[in-house]
Amino acid sequence: MQTTGRRFVFGRCLGRGSFGEVYAATMRSPGGLETRVAVKVLRADIDLHGSAVQRLRDEGRILARLNHPAILNVHDLVTLDGRLALVTELVEGADLSSMIGEMPPRALLEALGQVAGALAAAAGAEGPDGRSLQLVHRDVKPSNIRVDRHGRAKLLDFGIARFDASDREVRTASDLVVGSVPYMAPERFVQREVLPSSDVFSLGCCLYEGLFGRRLYGTAKVAEISALAYEDGAYADLLAERLQGVDLHPVVLGLLVDLVAVDPSHRPTAAAAADRFEEAADQLDGPSLRMFCQHREWPEDTRLDGALEGSTLDERPEDEEPEPLDEPELPVVQRSPVETLEGTAPMAPLRLDSPDAPTVMDDGSPAWREPAEPTLDDLPPLDLDELVAQAASVEVQPIVRRREEPADTGVGVGRLALLGVVGIVVVAIASAAAGVFVFVGVLGALSL
Secondary structure, three states: OOOOOOEEEEEEEEEEOOOEEEEEEEEEOOOOOEEEEEEEEEOOOOOOOOHHHHHHHHHHHHHHHOOOOOEOOEEEEEEEOOEEEEEEEOOOEEEHHHHOOOOOHHHHHHHHHHHHHHHHHHHHOEOOOOOEOOOEOOOOOHHHEEEEOOOOEEEOOOOOOEOOOOOOOOOOOOOOOOOOHHHOOHHHHOOOOOOHHHHHHHHHHHHHHHHHOOOOOOOOOHHHHHHOOOOOOHHHHHHHHHHOOOOOOHHHHHHHHHHOOOOHHHOOOHHHHHHHHHHHHHOOOOOOHHHHHHHOOOOOOOOEOOOOOOOEEEEOOOOOOOOOOOOOOOOOOOOOOOOOOOOOOOOOOOOOOOOOOOOEOOOOOEOOOOOOOOOHHHOOOOOHHHHHHHHHOOOOOOOOOOOOOOOOOOOOHHHHHHHHHHHHHHHHHHHHHOOOOOHHHHHHHHOO
């Protein structure tokens, strides 16, 4: 079948998460152009109306509104084989998390300075109405920072980002703390409001980890980290302990202390942080980020088995109905004879509409069918002459009057009984025409 949309030839699987996988792919346009792209595709069993689909749509809309060298370029949201997929530029490189302990301080400062610029662009981006979105990423960490072979850093995964606008599109459950705990600002545990300053704190955690090869919170568990926000002086004591005896250039140390300040108002804005990263990098010797990346021996990506690797899929418009699925074959369950002990009652019969009931009987016939709706053809014919004759032969017992009754109106009791039965017959005829079988009820009335 000839396609009028784009065709995607899937290569290696780059990563896997809870809701899907990311692949390197080649996108072929109807005009014959080929572009290397990254495709984040949701799992086939994901609910099309669930939160995972909404998050991917939100991420696509966010990326489409942002324009910065350190933010992924988005191509489109597409439907491939009934699965929603986000198509972005492909960044050939590695995550910052794989370079911890290897990247020299100057190169690290330059990389994080680029990310700070991306956060500033996100915080200052305007919505359709011209208002500032105050976009907060909420999950800044080394594994969400990608560095390519040319020394360019990219901030990834805006899937849980949040707008500060009252009509924001990007939401998660309001009572949940969303993000990666080892990189969360203390106020995230006590305040529902999320501000761009929390992203700046997370960036400071990335700087600390890149400089010293360990996390700012160390091996503290979630409960211990969240307790820092409630106990006065607890975080200050932790920070003093983590910075004790470190050998850093004063400019770099001052930047680090300000980024991870416990009071959000004492942290620099993302834009100011970007400038300070650049100034601090200029104070240091050593290779630049570009030089480091050009001379680095890049290891091959970890090989992941992906179900779509090597496949070719054509995009389908979202309003196009998918082809119906083939009916699954029902398994045949063979029953074995059951022996009962002497003196015991046999097992109760299995209900055919229960979950454990067999789908097919031993003779191959279906074990249970939905009962068919009754039709007029299923009803036996009514012999009206016979019904009237039976009504006329009904013996009516005389009524014993126990008190004074009104004068007779001239209609005999026998005639009243006859008229009542005839009325029942008329009701039976009308009921039969409506598809309701009441013939047994009529005979019951005649036998009274």
